[in-house]
Amino acid sequence: MKKFRPLAALAVAAVLLPLVPAAAMPPPLPDIEGKDAATLQAEMTAGTIDSQLITSIYLDRILKLDDNGPKLGAVIATFPDALAEARRLDAERRAGKIRGPLHGIPVLLKDNIEAAGPVPTTAGSLALKDNVTNRDAPLVARLREAGAVILGKTNLSEWANIRSNSSTSGWSAVGGLTKNPYALDRNTCGSSAGSGAAMAASLAALTVGTETDGSITCPSGLSGIVGFKPTVGLVSRTFIVPISHSQDTAGPMTLSVRDAAAMLGVIAGSDPADPATAEADAHKADFAAALSPGALKGKRIGVLRDRIGKRADIAALFDAALKQMAGLGATIVEIEDSQAGLDGLGDAEFEIMMTELKADMAAYLASLPAKDGPKTLADLIAFNKAHPEELRWFDQSLFELAETKGGLDSPAYREAKAKAARLAGPEGIDRLLKAHGVDLLVGVTNGPAWTTDLVNGDHYTGPSVSDLPAVAGYPHLTVPMGAVEGLPVGLSFIGPKWSDSAVLAAGYAYEQASRKRVAPTYRASITD
Numbered sequence: 001m002k003k004f005r006p007l008a009a010l011a012v013a014a015v016l017l018p019l020v021p022a023a024a025m026p027p028p029l030p031d032i033e034g035k036d037a038a039t040l041q042a043e044m045t046a047g048t049i050d051s052q053l054i055t056s057i058y059l060d061r062i063l064k065l066d067d068n069g070p071k072l073g074a075v076i077a078t079f080p081d082a083l084a085e086a087r088r089l090d091a092e093r094r095a096g097k098i099r100g101p102l103h104g105i106p107v108l109l110k111d112n113i114e115a116a117g118p119v120p121t122t123a124g125s126l127a128l129k130d131n132v133t134n135r136d137a138p139l140v141a142r143l144r145e146a147g148a149v150i151l152g153k154t155n156l157s158e159w160a161n162i163r164s165n166s167s168t169s170g171w172s173a174v175g176g177l178t179k180n181p182y183a184l185d186r187n188t189c190g191s192s193a194g195s196g197a198a199m200a201a202s203l204a205a206l207t208v209g210t211e212t213d214g215s216i217t218c219p220s221g222l223s224g225i226v227g228f229k230p231t232v233g234l235v236s237r238t239f240i241v242p243i244s245h246s247q248d249t250a251g252p253m254t255l256s257v258r259d260a261a262a263m264l265g266v267i268a269g270s271d272p273a274d275p276a277t278a279e280a281d282a283h284k285a286d287f288a289a290a291l292s293p294g295a296l297k298g299k300r301i302g303v304l305r306d307r308i309g310k311r312a313d314i315a316a317l318f319d320a321a322l323k324q325m326a327g328l329g330a331t332i333v334e335i336e337d338s339q340a341g342l343d344g345l346g347d348a349e350f351e352i353m354m355t356e357l358k359a360d361m362a363a364y365l366a367s368l369p370a371k372d373g374p375k376t377l378a379d380l381i382a383f384n385k386a387h388p389e390e391l392r393w394f395d396q397s398l399f400e401l402a403e404t405k406g407g408l409d410s411p412a413y414r415e416a417k418a419k420a421a422r423l424a425g426p427e428g429i430d431r432l433l434k435a436h437g438v439d440l441l442v443g444v445t446n447g448p449a450w451t452t453d454l455v456n457g458d459h460y461t462g463p464s465v466s467d468l469p470a471v472a473g474y475p476h477l478t479v480p481m482g483a484v485e486g487l488p489v490g491l492s493f494i495g496p497k498w499s500d501s502a503v504l505a506a507g508y509a510y511e512q513a514s515r516k517r518v519a520p521t522y523r524a525s526i527t528d
Contacts, residue, residue, distance in 0.1 A: 029294045036255040037105045037205040051086035051104030070522045074197040077119045078211045101262045103147030108204040111153040112241035115140045123241040124172025127383045137239035138500035140269040146266040154194030161191040164223045164394045166457040181520030186449035195253045196223035207253045214466035217478045221446035221490030228260045230444035232473030236271035242360040244353045252350035257508040261287035283498045293512045295505035297329030304443035309463040317482040334352045351416035354402040393454045424471035445478040445490030475500045477507040480517040
C-alpha cells in the first residue's frame with residue numbers, strides 16, 4: 001500500500017524560513033516530545049506556537065521515528081491536507097474563533113475508523129487497501145467540528161485481532177509490524193497497537209483506538225500511556241470496521257487523563273445510525289471539568305487482588321499505587337473472589353463475538369460505497385486464501401469458525417448473549433461493587449511486554465482485568481503505574497455503566513499524585 005507522506009522536513013522548513021533572514025539557518029524546532037494536548041493548547045493560546053508548526057513537527061517525527069530510525073511502524077498513512085487544515089484553524093484562531101480544547105490539535109486514528117479524504121480505511125487488510133469511502137465516522141466528524149487536525153491513520157493488529165488465535169499483535173499485511181518504543185523487540189499488544197506506540201513516541205498529540213476486549217487498555221498499558229474504554233454506547237461505532245456490536249467501542253489513547261477526558265467530551269454523543277448510543281446524549285458531560293486531584297477522597301476502592309498475577313515486582317508496584325490512593329483519602333477494600341461464579345463467561349463471550357463478527361462484518365462491507373470488493377466474511381476468507389501474503393504468519397481459523405455460525409436469531413447466540421450480560425454485569429462488576437460496598441474497582445492492566453514472535457504468535461504475560469468491563473460494556477481506564485525492567489505497567493480503574501466521569505476522575509487523582517509515566521527509550525532490547 002502506498003503511504004501518504006508529505007515531505008515533512010520540507011514542510012517544517014517552509015513554516016520556519018519566513019520567520020528568519022534569508023541568509024540565516026532555520027532555528028531549532030520546538031520540543032514537543034512528551035507534551036500532552038492540553039500543554040500544546042496552552043502554548044497556542046499564549047502565541048508561542050501554532051497548529052501549522054505543531055502539525056509539521058509531528059510529520060517530521062513520523063518521518064524520523066516511524067519511517068526511519070527505529071522504524072516503529074505505528075503510522076500507516078498521513079493525510080495530505082493536514083497542514084492546510086492546520087493553517088485554516090490558525091486563521092480561525094487569529095480571527096478570535098476558538099472551537100474548544102482540541103482546536104488545532106493533531107490526531108491520529110486507528111485504521112479501522114473511516115475519515116473522508118484520499119486515505120483508505122483498511123483494518124490492516126489488503127482486501128480493503130483501496131477502501132476510500134470519503135465518509136467521516138461520526139466520531140471523526142465531531143473531532144473536526146471541535147477543531148482537531150486529522151493527521152493520519154495508525155497500524156493495528158489486522159482485523160482488530162479477530163482473524164486467528166495464533167496471531168501476532170501489532171502485525172497487519174498493510175502496515176507490517178508495530179514495535180514497542182520502550183524496547184523494539186517487544187510487542188505492543190493489540191489491537192490498537194499503532195495508536196499506543198504512536199502516542200508513546202509523540203507522533204501526534206492525541207490518538208484514537210477501538211476495543212472489543214482489551215484492545216485499548218492493553219496497548220495503552222504496554223506503551224506507558226493513558227487509555228480509556230468508555231461505556232459501550234457512549235461513542236458511535238458508525239463507519240468503524242466492526243467485530244461485535246455488543247462490545248465494540250472507540251476511545252481515547254493519550255498522554256494524560258485530562259486529554260482523554262477532553263477528547264471523550266468531544267467524541268461522545270448519540271447517533272441515530274447506532275441504536276446503542278440512544279442514551280449517550282443524556283450521559284455526555286464536560287468530563288475534563290469534572291476532574292479533580294481530590295476525587296479519591298472518601299471513595300471506597302475494591303482491589304482485584306486475585307487478578308494481579310504472581311510477579312513480586314508487579315505486586316510491589318500495585319501495592320505502592322494502593323498506598324498512594326489511600327494517602328489521597330480512599331478506603332482500600334481487598335477482594336479475593338472476583339472470579340467466583342463466572343464460569344462460562346469466556347465461552348459465552350466467544351460465541352457472541354463469532355456470531356456477531358459474521359453478521360456485523362457483512363453489514364459493514366455491504367455499506368461500502370464501492371460496488372466491487374468483498375461483501376461478506378466468506379468473501380474475506382476467499383481473498384485471504386488467494387493472497388498468501390495475508391496468511392504468511394498466521395491463519396484465519398477464527399474467520400472460518402465465525403463463518404459456520406448461525407444468525408443473530410440462533411438459539412446458541414441468544415443464550416450466550418443473555419448469559420454474558422448477566423455474568424459480566426449484574427453478577428460480575430455490579431455484584432462486586434455492592435457486596436464489598438465499593439465505588440470502583442482497581443487492578444493491574446498488564447504485565448511487561450513480551451518479545452514479538454511472528455513464528456509462534458503472542459505469549460501474553462501477566463494479569464488481565466479487561467474481560468468483565470468489556471463484556472458488560474462498562475468503562476475501563478488504564479493509567480501508568482510504573483515499569484518492570486523499563487517496560488511499562490498500567491493500573492486499571494473500572495466502574496459501573498455510565499460511570500465514565502467518576503472513573504476518569506479517580507484515575508486523574510492517582511495520576512496527578514503519582515506521575516509514573518516514563519518516556520520511551522527506543523532500545524533494541526531491554527539488554528541494550
